[in-house]
Amino acid sequence: MKTIHTRVAHAGVGEHMFFGHQVLSDLLGKETLTGLLAMAILGRRVTVEERDLLDGLTGSVTAADPRIWPLKVSRMLASRGEMLAGFAAGQLAMMGTYISPRIIGHAAEHLGRLRIALDGKSGEDLERALRDHVDANPRLAGYGVPLREQDERLQALRRFMGRSGRAALPNWRAQAALSEHLLREKGLAANVGIGLAAALLDMDCTPTQAGALSTLLHQHDFAANAFEAAQQCSEEMQRLPDECVSYIGPSPRISPRAAAADRAQPRVGLDKPDSATP
Amino acid sequence: MNIRNADVARRKGPLDDAPWPDKLTARVVAPGDTPRLHGYDVEGDLARHYSFVETVLLSLTGELPSPPQARAFEIALQFLSPATVNEAPTHAAVIVRICNVLTSAILGTAAIGLGEEARASLVQHEGWLRCLDAGATAAAAEWAPQSQAERASVERLRDALLGAGVVVPILNGNIGRTPAILATLRFAGLQRAEQMEVAFVLARLPATLAEALATPSHSYRDYPVDLPAVRYTEES
Numbered sequence: 001m002k003t004i005h006t007r008v009a010h011a012g013v014g015e016h017m018f019f020g021h022q023v024l025s026d027l028l029g030k031e032t033l034t035g036l037l038a039m040a041i042l043g044r045r046v047t048v049e050e051r052d053l054l055d056g057l058t059g060s061v062t063a064a065d066p067r068i069w070p071l072k073v074s075r076m077l078a079s080r081g082e083m084l085a086g087f088a089a090g091q092l093a094m095m096g097t098y099i100s101p102r103i104i105g106h107a108a109e110h111l112g113r114l115r116i117a118l119d120g121k122s123g124e125d126l127e128r129a130l131r132d133h134v135d136a137n138p139r140l141a142g143y144g145v146p147l148r149e150q151d152e153r154l155q156a157l158r159r160f161m162g163r164s165g166r167a168a169l170p171n172w173r174a175q176a177a178l179s180e181h182l183l184r185e186k187g188l189a190a191n192v193g194i195g196l197a198a199a200l201l202d203m204d205c206t207p208t209q210a211g212a213l214s215t216l217l218h219q220h221d222f223a224a225n226a227f228e229a230a231q232q233c234s235e236e237m238q239r240l241p242d243e244c245v246s247y248i249g250p251s252p253r254i255s256p257r258a259a260a261a262d263r264a265q266p267r268v269g270l271d272k273p274d275s276a277t278p
Numbered sequence: 279m280n281i282r283n284a285d286v287a288r289r290k291g292p293l294d295d296a297p298w299p300d301k302l303t304a305r306v307v308a309p310g311d312t313p314r315l316h317g318y319d320v321e322g323d324l325a326r327h328y329s330f331v332e333t334v335l336l337s338l339t340g341e342l343p344s345p346p347q348a349r350a351f352e353i354a355l356q357f358l359s360p361a362t363v364n365e366a367p368t369h370a371a372v373i374v375r376i377c378n379v380l381t382s383a384i385l386g387t388a389a390i391g392l393g394e395e396a397r398a399s400l401v402q403h404e405g406w407l408r409c410l411d412a413g414a415t416a417a418a419a420e421w422a423p424q425s426q427a428e429r430a431s432v433e434r435l436r437d438a439l440l441g442a443g444v445v446v447p448i449l450n451g452n453i454g455r456t457p458a459i460l461a462t463l464r465f466a467g468l469q470r471a472e473q474m475e476v477a478f479v480l481a482r483l484p485a486t487l488a489e490a491l492a493t494p495s496h497s498y499r500d501y502p503v504d505l506p507a508v509r510y511t512e513e514s
Contacts, residue, residue, distance in 0.1 A: 003507040010510035020512045043514070067293050085382065092390070147292035246301040247308040250317035255342060257327035 007043055019043050034058070041213045042205065049164075050203055056164065057196055057217055060157040064221040066229075070094055074222050075229035079237035086226035094215060101218060105211025107142035107197035112207060115174040130181040142175070142194025143182055153192035161199065171201035306337065316340050331355070338476060339467045349442040351466035351477075354459050357435055358481035363489050367391030367482070371490035378495040388486045389479065396478035399456060400471045406457045407471055410448075410464050417453040424454065432458045 009018050016023040019039050027036070031045065034054050038046045046054070066075050070093035078086025094100045110133070117129045134140065145151045161167045167176075175198040179190035196217075200210035229237060254262070308314040316336055318324050324333050328342070331352045335343045343351065361368045371388040400407075406421050423429040435458055436449045446465045449458050463474050494500070 001506055003509050005511045005513075006508055007511060007514065017510060065291070065293060082380070082382070085386065088386070147296050240302065242309040244301055245304045245309050246299075247304040249305045249308060250340070252308075252314060252319070253317040255318055255323050255327055258323045261327065 037216045038213065041209050041216065053164065053166065053199060053203065056160045057199055060153050060160065061192055061196065061217055062221065064224050066225050071221055071225045074226040076237050078226040078229040079234055081230050081233050083226045083230035086229055087222050090222045090226065101214040102211050103141045103193050104196050104214035105207045107193050108201050108207035108210040110137050110140060111171060111175055111194065111197050112201055114178060115171050118174050118177065126177065130178060133178065134182065142197055143188050143190055145189045145191050150189055151191040154190055154195045157192060157195045166199065166202060169202040171198040174198065334480065335467060338473050343467055346444045347466045350439060350444045350446065350462050353435070353438045353442065354462040354466065355477065355481040357459055358478055359485050361392070361482040361486045367395055368486045368489050371486050372493045375490040375493045375495055376497050376501055384487065384490050388483060388490065392479040392482050392486060393475065396475040399478065400475050403456060403460055406460060410461060415448060416451045417448065417457060421454050421457040422452045428455045431455045435462065
């Protein structure tokens with residue numbers, strides 16, 4: 001049986017290790033929650049500037065409206081009083097490919113390729129490279145804004161990136177060029193996902209790290225909803241009245257065995273539907 | 279709420295402005311005093327005339343199974359059912375039990391673990407499902423049993439089915455255990471991989487939970503914490 005090697009941690013006597021750092025001596029009081037979460041994925045301490053960036057990204061994607069699908073899962077499953085049940089279950093709704101920070105990983109993958117393709121290009125060459133990228137990737141992660149014309153989170157993130165002096169970094173510039181191209185050529189607006197992907201790539205994240213790290217940036221959305229729902233124990237979250245359900249399945253029918261039993265010995269008061277499907 | 283925040287909160291957002299249905303849509307269970315499953319009265323009909331296994335198959339496929347399909351499904355579930363403690367779903371459920379938590383947490387852990395295990399298994403057998411879709415009558419070498427024990431297990435599956443009067447022809451070939459079980463589930467009426475994933479989880483959940491519940495809660499010191507061995511390193 002093979003030994004599993006871990007870089008994550010070791011519990012020692014009087015001191016613990018976390019990614020090469022002594023927890024109680026080197027991290028306690030010196031590293032922030034954001035820094036520790038970043039270490040969990042990147043395996044290294046981030047700089048103060050990178051930490052500020054992650055805090056900015058977290059602010060830009062804070063969208064905790066309880067009606068948002070995964071967050072509603074958290075509320076429903078916490079509504080019997082257990083916050084952790086809701087907090088954990090809501091995360092599972094993020095394992096998809098449509099409404100999920102995992103999209104950030106996909107966005108980072110194609111953006112990383114585009115950044116290399118755009119390297120040193122300008123004018124018509126740059127436009128051609130953008131067109132080739134769009135043609136080669138018919139479904140580009142990070143684009144498309146449902147229910148509104150622009151993603152207000154990306155607009156705010158653009159302002160933040162400008163203020164923090166990161167808008168000139170190569171992956172951010174690549175997404176800016178692609179976003180402008182797609183809006184102009186196809187009327188397709190960028191969403192905050194491509195912004196997150198670009199910012200994380202410019203932090204030297206791999207696409208896999210970008211996807212995982214972006215998942216962590218949403219944890220407060222889930223925590224807030226799970227905690228509040230566990231306090232409220234709302235009956236409506238536990239079960240909606242039957243009148244709230246519209247049934248569109250098969251019409252009432254009698255099973256072949258019930259029909260045979262009926263023929264053999266008719267039962268009084270059996271609720272027979274109009275048409276039986278054997 | 280201060281005036282500035284109240285102004286923002288009063289403005290409608292995209293979730294407020296878009297049209298949404300005002301009811302949940304039910305496609306399987308009709309709620310009410312006499313609930314119906316795919317149209318059949320659960321309490322007045324199914325409970326009197328059908329087994330639970332037949333009801334499960336009805337749930338998954340939308341139609342009542344024939345007697346051979348029901349027996350094939352039941353036998354496949356039994357072959358899938360033993361989830362041992364050295365497999366991650368049961369092992370994890372046992373740890374959660376040791377941590378002295380609510381039963382609902384053990385249930386949730388087991389279900390997620392079994393779901394992931396089933397998903398991986400079905401992904402591994404995508405090619406085999408395509409063979410079944412194409413009406414394969416024999417298995418290619420890649421789906422052959424990997425050991426004598428596996429071959430013997432498939433023989434026992436075939437015998438159990440035959441004993442129940444069920445013939446799944448492809449099981450007569452040189453076929454591995456999981457492909458044989460998947461072929462049996464297909465015979466029982468499950469067409470899609472996601473239906474088979476559900477069958478895997480349903481079959482294995484009782485044994486997984488039973489193993490966890492048989493473990494004394496709070497028994498931290500009786501648990502082999504370093505199995506498998508994990509060693510800390512600072513090398514990347």
